[in-house]
Amino acid sequence: MNVALHSVAITGAYNTEQARDLGRSTRDVLNEAALGAIADAGLTPADIDAVVATPSAQLVFDLGLGTTRTMSSGPDIEGILEAAGLLLTGEATAVLLAAAKASSFDRSSVAPWVRPANEFVVSHGLITPAEFAFMARRHMIEHGTTAEQMATVAAQIRNNGHANPEAIYHGKGPFTVDDILASPMVADPFHLLECATTSQGGCAVVMTLADRSADAANAPIWLLGGGSDRIGPSYQTSPSWDRVGFHGDDTVAGYIGRRAAQRAFGQAGINPADVDVCEFYDPFSFEIIRQFEAFGFCGDGEGGEFVMDGRIALSGEFPITTDGGLMSYSHAGSFPQQLQRVIRGVDQLRGTCAANQVDGAEIAIASNGGSGALYTEVLLMGSAPAT
Amino acid sequence: MLHPNVTGIPVPRPTGESAPYWEGCREGELRFRRCASCDLSVFEPRPICPRCHGTDLPWAVSTGDGVVYSWSVVWRPQMPAFDVPYAPAIVRLDDGFDMVTAIVGCEPDEIHDGQRVSVEFHDVDDAITLPFFSLS
Numbered sequence: 001m002n003v004a005l006h007s008v009a010i011t012g013a014y015n016t017e018q019a020r021d022l023g024r025s026t027r028d029v030l031n032e033a034a035l036g037a038i039a040d041a042g043l044t045p046a047d048i049d050a051v052v053a054t055p056s057a058q059l060v061f062d063l064g065l066g067t068t069r070t071m072s073s074g075p076d077i078e079g080i081l082e083a084a085g086l087l088l089t090g091e092a093t094a095v096l097l098a099a100a101k102a103s104s105f106d107r108s109s110v111a112p113w114v115r116p117a118n119e120f121v122v123s124h125g126l127i128t129p130a131e132f133a134f135m136a137r138r139h140m141i142e143h144g145t146t147a148e149q150m151a152t153v154a155a156q157i158r159n160n161g162h163a164n165p166e167a168i169y170h171g172k173g174p175f176t177v178d179d180i181l182a183s184p185m186v187a188d189p190f191h192l193l194e195c196a197t198t199s200q201g202g203c204a205v206v207m208t209l210a211d212r213s214a215d216a217a218n219a220p221i222w223l224l225g226g227g228s229d230r231i232g233p234s235y236q237t238s239p240s241w242d243r244v245g246f247h248g249d250d251t252v253a254g255y256i257g258r259r260a261a262q263r264a265f266g267q268a269g270i271n272p273a274d275v276d277v278c279e280f281y282d283p284f285s286f287e288i289i290r291q292f293e294a295f296g297f298c299g300d301g302e303g304g305e306f307v308m309d310g311r312i313a314l315s316g317e318f319p320i321t322t323d324g325g326l327m328s329y330s331h332a333g334s335f336p337q338q339l340q341r342v343i344r345g346v347d348q349l350r351g352t353c354a355a356n357q358v359d360g361a362e363i364a365i366a367s368n369g370g371s372g373a374l375y376t377e378v379l380l381m382g383s384a385p386a387t
Numbered sequence: 388m389l390h391p392n393v394t395g396i397p398v399p400r401p402t403g404e405s406a407p408y409w410e411g412c413r414e415g416e417l418r419f420r421r422c423a424s425c426d427l428s429v430f431e432p433r434p435i436c437p438r439c440h441g442t443d444l445p446w447a448v449s450t451g452d453g454v455v456y457s458w459s460v461v462w463r464p465q466m467p468a469f470d471v472p473y474a475p476a477i478v479r480l481d482d483g484f485d486m487v488t489a490i491v492g493c494e495p496d497e498i499h500d501g502q503r504v505s506v507e508f509h510d511v512d513d514a515i516t517l518p519f520f521s522l523s
C-alpha cells in the first residue's frame with residue numbers, strides 16, 4: 001500500500017526522571033527532555049526546524065533554535081500525526097515534540113489539572129473519575145462487565161509498574177485483583193487503584209523522514225497508521241455512551257476512537273491480531289476494556305471477558321501498558337503522559353525496555369484520550385516500514 | 388442519604404448565552420432550547436442546531452421528568468465542600484435531552500438504570516440555584 005505516512009519515522013525518544021515531586025521547574029525538565037530526544041535521534045539542535053511543546057514558543061526561545069515552525073496542536077498522538085504532515089509537505093525536516101510538568105501543585109485525591117470549570121458541570125462535583133465512571137456504568141449495564149474484570153486490568157498495569165525500575169510506583173506491589181477491589185472507592189465503580197496517579201516528569205520525541213533516519217543512534221521506528229477522533233469538548237457536556245453526531249460518522253461516544261483505529265489499521269494494512277504490544281492509555285481501568293472493543297480487538301460487549309485469562313499479561317496475546325502507565329509509571333500533566341504511550345511503544349519495538357520487554361515485538365499500538373473526555377487518538381508503529 | 392451539595396461549592400458563572408437557563412432555575416423552571424426548524428432539544432445553550440443548523444432556538448420549559456441514564460457515587464471529592472457520598476448522574480429528560488446533575492434524596496444503592504427521576508431546585512447563593520433530581 002502506498003501511504004505517505006509510511007516514510008515517516010520516530011528517530012528519537014527520551015523520558016526524564018519521573019517522580020511524585022521532582023523539585024525542578026517545568027521549564028528545566030522540558031529543556032532536558034528536548035535535548036535528550038534530539039541527542040537520541042543522532043541530531044543537533046540546529047537540525048530541528050519544527051517544534052510542538054508545552055509551550056512551543058518558550059522551548060524555541062530557551063534552546064535558541066532561531067526561527068522555527070511551531071504547531072498549535074499538543075505533543076501527543078494528534079501532534080505526531082500533524083508533525084508527519086509537516087514532514088510530508090516539506091515544511092519541516094526534523095520535528096521535535098516535547099512535554100513536561102513539574103511545578104508544584106496541591107495533591108488532592110485526583111488529578112487537579114483536569115478539574116472541570118464549565119458552568120454545567122462544575123457545581124455537581126464532576127471530577128474526572130466520575131466522567132469516566134458514566135461510561136463504565138453504561139457498559140456494566142448493557143454488557144454485564146464486572147468489577148473483577150476492571151480490577152484485573154488495574155492489577156496488570158500496576159504489576160507492570162511494580163516490575164519497572166523507571167516507574168514511580170516501582171516495587172509497590174505486587175497487586176492482586178482483591179487488592180484493587182479493597183482499595184478505597186473514589187467514584188463508583190472506580191477504586192483508588194483503578195485510577196491514574198499524579199506525578200511530575202517530561203519526555204520528548206523527534207521525527208524525521210526515512211532519508212534522515214540514517215543519522216539516528218537507534219533503529220528508526222516507523223509510523224504504520226494513525227487517526228484521531230473527537231466528538232465534543234471534554235468535561236463540558238454529558239459524556240453519554242450513545243451520544244452521536246448528526247452528520248458524517250455515526251460512531252457513539254462510548255466507542256470514540258473506532259473510526260481512528262479503522263483508519264490506522266487500514267493504512268497499515270494489518271489487523272488487530274497482528275499487534276504485539278498494546279500501549280493503551282489508562283486513565284481508568286475500564287478504558288482498557290473499552291479500547292479493545294473500540295479498536296476491533298474483540299466484539300462489542302466482549303471486552304470484559306477479553307481481558308481475563310492472562311491475555312493482557314506480559315506473556316499474553318496482547319500485553320497492555322507495559323511500563324505501568326498513568327497508574328504506576330507516571331501521570332505528569334495533560335501531555336507528557338500521552339506522549340509517553342508512544343515512547344513506550346518505541347522502546348518496546350527497539351527492544352530497549354529496562355523491564356517488561358515483550359520478546360520480538362514488531363508492531364505496537366499506542367492510544368491517547370478516553371471516552372469520558374470525548375476523544376481518542378490511535379497510532380500504529382512498527383520496527384520495520386510498512387510493506 | 389444523598390443530599391444536595393450547595394455550601395462552599397464552585398459556583399457556575401453564567402454567560403450571555405446561558406443566562407436565561409440560570410434565571411429559569413432561579414424561578415423553579417428547567418429550561419432548554421428547542422430548534423424551531425427541526426424540533427431537536429438542546430440542553431447546553433448554543434447558537435446553532437447541530438442537526439439542521441437552524442439558528443432559531445427558542446427557550447422551552449422542561450417537565451423536569453426523566454430517567455437515570457448513568458451515574459457514579461463519589462467518595463473522594465476534590466474539594467472538601469462536597470460532602471460524601473454524592474451521586475453525579477446523567478439524566479435523560481423526557482423532553483429529549485441529557486444533562487449532568489446529581490441524584491439526591493435517596494440512598495446510593497437505590498439508584499438504578501432507567502430509574503424515574505424528577506427535578507428539584509436548591510439555592511446556592513443569592514444568584515444561583517442548581518437543579519438536582521430525586522426519585523419520582
Ligand SMILES: [Zn+2]
Binds near residue numbers: 422
Ligand atoms: Zn434543528
